[in-house]
Amino acid sequence: MWKDEYKRWKDFSDLDENLSVELEKIVEDEASLEDAFYKNLEFGTGGMRGKIGPGTNRMNIYTVRKAAEGLASYVNDQGMSKRGVAIAYDSRYMSKEFAVETAKVLGRHGIPSYVFTSLRPTPELSFAVRHLKAAAGVVVTASHNPPEYNGFKAYNEDGGQLPPAQAEVMIDFVNKVENELNVEAADQKQLEQDGLLRWVDEDVDTAYMEALKTVSVRDDLPKDLSVVFTPLHGTARHLVEQGLKQNGFNSVHIVEEQATPDPEFSTVASPNPEEHQAFEMAIDQGKAVGADILMATDPDADRLGVAVPDENGEYKVLTGNQTGALLLDYILGQSASIPENGLLVKTIVTSEFGRVIADSYGISSLDTLTGFKFIGEKIREYEQSGEYKFLFGYEESYGYLVKDFARDKDAVQAAVLAVEAAAYWKSQGKTLVEALDTLYQKHGYFLEDLKSVTLEGKSGADTIEKIMNDFREADIQEAGGKKVMAVEDYSTTVRQLVQEGTTEEIDLPTSNVVKFILEDDCWFCLRPSGTEPKIKFYYGVKSTTRGESEELLAAVKATVDERLHAII
Template identity: 80%
Template sequence: MWKNDYNRWKEFTGLDADLASKLDEITSDEQSLEDAFYKNLEFGTGGMRGKLGPGTNRMNIYTVRKAAEGLAAYVNDQGLSNRGVAIAYDSRYMSKEFAVETARVLGHHGIPSYVFTSLRPTPELSFAVRHLNAAAGVVVTASHNPPEYNGFKAYNEDGGQLPPEQAEIMIDFVNKVENELNVEAADQKELEEQGLLRWVDEEVDEAYLEALKGVTVQSDIKKDLSVVFTPLHGTARDLVEKGLQQSGFTSIHIVEEQAKPDPEFSTVASPNPEEHQAFEMAIEQGESIGADLLMATDPDADRLGIAVPNEKGEYVVLTGNQTGALLLDYILGQSQQLPKNGVMIKTIVTSEFGRVIANAYGIDSLDTLTGFKFIGEKIREYEQTGEHQFVFGYEESYGYLVKDFARDKDAVQAALLAAEVGAHWKNQGKTLLDALDELYEKHGYFLEDLQSMKLEGKAGAEQIKAIMDDFRNADIKESGGKKVVAVEDYSTTVRKFVQEGKEEEMDLPTSNVVKFILEDDCWFCLRPSGTEPKIKFYYGVKSESKTDSQALLAAVKAAVNERLHALI
């Protein structure tokens, strides 16, 4: 079957010269050909992401045009075509080209595009959709994936990633495009002359920087904090640096070797602040100047990692759960007045630490499925109903949102607040690690971990399905010495209480996720990645001490891995 699509590409006389050349290079490699053509690159609820190259299962100008054609149909279906689409892109290979291709397809349908003149962070795109009153948004990025990847993320008129109901409509439109090679794209110069391709830059930057001023919780605290920041060859340098400066921070040190955009991300094994190796240069620079705080953002600047020195002067990289807990506690503890109907929103794989902290301040908590689009969707819902007022949102994978002028995770906002939190505790003679220890003493020692298993290609997808099926259907009664209290299957939205044999419906959309709730606030969860060929295993435990939590976490992980190794 895949050979039909390969032949269609091979025989297409107008094929892009570079793609044609790369297709010739793999013509004698049947395995590579099959992987490039065995399916269409899936456009899912988070858009699409894949390796660059020729083929229906690759990111290239034709698969991007197919996605843009679906977006055009979606915008027209919503009756919003006159409002146009905002488009941003990161530092990856082909990012600007894909942005322009998107605008060319939209322009063919008479839909205006607002395209940034140069790379911009994903959260600024979210802001720009709202600022420009656009009908939708697109950001061309593969976040922290390896250099050979790129992606296409779609946003709704609220500036959030498309939630399931809207995403399904757009996915249907994308899937109706029968031949990606035949999607028409208008001439760029003609679109510019007609005002259907409009370039934007400083006007949106200035508006975003003005909105950033609202992130500050205490405007009058002393900001004598030494900060080292690395954008990891991505998009965040200008906005983070300017944001810190306008907030009153003066001791800002940029890791210059990683400040220049670089699609190869040549100084890191992975441009992901979740990976501790990404901090190596920042740590070296931090040690040389005695910095109080290190910060790193991923290439599209929607994730932030931080590191702080311990009592020995060694830098410790905090987890997303730990950073989220510190930011949340600071917002709730230092705000002059908390809303009576305030709500903190997190995901189902994020630590319960945040819920306990919020409850201590009388703030409600809500869990959503994994993916910040669900947090953005809830913010919009509460805006319309008045049921709750958003105070903070986060997920364990280093994504945070402080103020809702953006509707996606925003590392620029998080960087400003993290610096303010660091300054607050420094003024009291404490580090962020000291503040974290105080939270553990007050609320219990929460400890989490994440394991990822990479399984690429068709065979890998089949293995991931087999693993999910096994855990989903297994009668697991205990794990790591802890009884299983309930099993939450998000594919059916059913929560089954193991001991009682009862079931109840969960008020969440369906998703290919299984979560095992153990006794004593422990849990583990399985979730295939929606953007990478991986299956992820999340773990969370709680006890009264670090030592006990470490032992408990090891035991739960060992039990899961024992079953997993029997399957692979």
Template identity: 80%
Template sequence: MWKNEYNRWKEFGQLDEKLSNQLAEIDSDEQSLEDAFYKNLEFGTGGMRGKLGPGTNRMNIYTIRRAAEGLASYVNDRGLSNRGVAIAYDSRYMSKEFAVETARVLGHHGIPSYVFTSLRPTPELSFAVRYLQTAAGVVITASHNPPEYNGFKAYNEDGGQLPPKQAESMISFVNKVEDELNVEAADKEELEKNGLLNWVDEKVDNAYLEKLKSVTVQPDIEKNISLVFTPLHGTARDLVEKGLMQSGFSSIHIVEEQAQPDPEFSTVESPNPEEHQAFAMAIDQGNAIGADLLLATDPDADRMGVAVPDENGEFKVLTGNQTGALMLDYILEHTPNLPDNGQLIKTIVTSEFGRVIANHHNVSTLDVLTGFKFIGEKIREYEQTGDHKFLFGYEESYGYLVKDFARDKDAVQACVLIAEVGAYYKNQGKTLLDALDELYQKHGYFLEDLLSVKLDGKSGAEKIKQIMDDFREADIKEVGGKKVVAVEDYATTERRYVEDGTVEEIDLPTSNVLKFILEDDCWFCLRPSGTEPKIKFYFGVKTSSMTDSEKLLESLKSTVNERLHALI
């Protein structure tokens, strides 16, 4: 089957010259050819992401055109074509080219595009959709994936990633495109002349920065804090620096070696603030100037990481759960007149620490599936029904949303808020680590970790399915010395209690996720990534001391790891 697809590309007389040359380079490598052509690059609920190169299972101008053709049909089907589509892109290889290709296909269908003149953060695209009142949005990005990747993320008219029903519609339109090589794309200059390709720049930036002022909780506190910031070769420098300055921060030090966009991300192993090595240069600079706080954002600026000096002066990188807990507590503690119907929204793999903090402030918590689109969907629902007032949303993977003028995780907002939190505690002679320890003493020592296993290619996908099947079908009664209380299978949306076998319905959309609820506030969860060839295992514990939590967490991880390695 894949050979037919390969021959179709090879025999296409108008194949892009660069792709044609790349195809010739792997002509004798059957394994590489099979991986490039054995399937269409999957357009899932979050869009598509993959390696650059020739083939139906790769990111290239033809798979981009296929996605854009599906988007055009989706917008036309909703009767919103006159409103157009906002398009942004990051610093990766081919990002601007893919943005323009998207606009060319949309323009062929008479749908106007509003394309940023240069790279911009993903959350600004979310904002731009709302500000320009377009029918949809696209950002060309592969987030923190390696340099050989790129992606296409689609947004609805609310500025959020497509929730399940809209995603199903969009996916169906993309899947109807049978021949990606012959998708028609209009001439760029003609579209510009006819008002179907419009270039966007400072107007949207300035509007976003104006909204960013609302992130500040206590405008009058002293901002005498020294900050080091690295955008990790991505899109965040301008907005983060301007946002911090307009909020009153003056001691802002940029890691210049990582300030310029670089599709190779040449100074880091991975441009991901979740991984501590990404902070190496920021730590060196922080030590040199005696910084109070280090901030890092991933290339498309939807994730943010924080590092703080400990009592020995060594910088410690906080987890996403810890940073989220600090920001949440600060907001709830210092926002006057909290609404009675205020709500925290977090994902099912995010720490229970947030729920306990919210409960302490008489704020309810809603769990949603992994993926910020579910948080954005709930914000819109609350606007329509008035049932709840959104106060904060976050996920363990360094994604936070403070104010809902964007509808995706926003590292720019998070940088501004966590800098304020740091300044507030510095004024009291404390660090964020001191503040975190106070929260632990008050609410319990919550500790979490993540195990991520990468399994590439067709065989990897089959292995991931095998792992999920094993954990789903096995009768697991105990993990790490803790009894299994219940098993939540989000594929069937059922929660089964182990002791008596009773079953409850889970009121969430279906998803290929398993969560094991253990005794004594412990849990672990496994979920195949929707955008990467990975399966992720999440772990959470709570005890009355950090030492006990560390021991228990290690016990859970080692038990699950043994079973995993027996499978792979």
């Protein structure tokens, strides 16, 4: 019962003073108390993320200590405690405090921590784990969530987010911590004196910047491109600026109002480059300076949004699928040499556009489950086997990886390559929008969309489960006038071939996802978010013209919406 958990906290004599004050503020609000205590903040395959505040279902020093205790057990179990753990954090409330709390718990177990002196992007943490040869890594971030959120993301010794097998071990250790209030943390000053809390900064920065040079495909392009960049109050400014400068792009205009780290993200409704409103200031500045390309990164700099002028001179924000297609085509089309065993890795909800482009260059493609940890896992697998050479990985949600010196999506790499691709196409007399049209004319007009439905609290979680069960059990024969050819249920890893009446196995890990494959390269997919109280609906269609694809997309969405509304 949540009331028992609340009482346990209320009666704890050494409760943190700030959390005690916050708890007192909601003591008369039973709904808020229930939401704060009705469950433990879940530590899943991607770590944990939640609202900051008192309670077992909140991000606070005690739930962070619980996660850190589980991480310490994991590292010791792997026999890698001497290698230590790299820790980074973003600009959110309590980020540095949570990073230090993590180090204090690890230090109590004799595990050294390498903690950045100031905020750093997630991809640099991924790089740092590998560079420092650490046993694991942690980033304290809630990515693009609202200001009241924070999170704890765990990384393995390869610099990737924990894949399922490792995550299960880690989750089991976290769940074995019976009382988060009793997890012991060592004294910070003593850890510093003993060398168990080591502060890092410029050395890792320098090494990352050197690796970033390898992202460039061509060094013979004109460098007269005008760039506007906004880090959206996050971590990316320095690395993106320096990365572009070392590649010779000096006409870079920073949106200064959004350049300072700010946990409130005060100039945007959401610090998410997927949201067009996040580009409003960049667009105004772009018009003022006549910029060729606008770029925005989320707070922890693992996602990149791009906007470029259209035929009317208005800035068009590209989708993640479109940017990924352009970057992929630039790599394959302009690299001096491409290995025959080169590989594109994307997710099951990412456009088929990338696969078609890769096919046209004779390059293999591979789908993974949603989440960049699965792409990182494949990079490591093929690095060890030598079967394939990783060339590019991306997902529709603005995440890209060009070079595998990091093993998570890297907006800094993507920004450097996007500017270079824009410079190339400018030298050909085209904008990126025109380059995209060229690809559509060659491969077909792919169009995608995403709809997120937010359903908060316990009742919301129950509704999301109801929606997933309904679509799984329904006998859906068509959507938008297109026949259903197959239904892929990743919870059972079974693909039902509807027209043939047969089934086959899906060679991927289990996940709470259902995908409907329609005729003529169309599809839609349902997936509850692993980090937010949302269920996501993904759509993809293909036709010969934009108009036809828009009509087809609307029709498929209407079919899904009709069923959704009948449920909720």
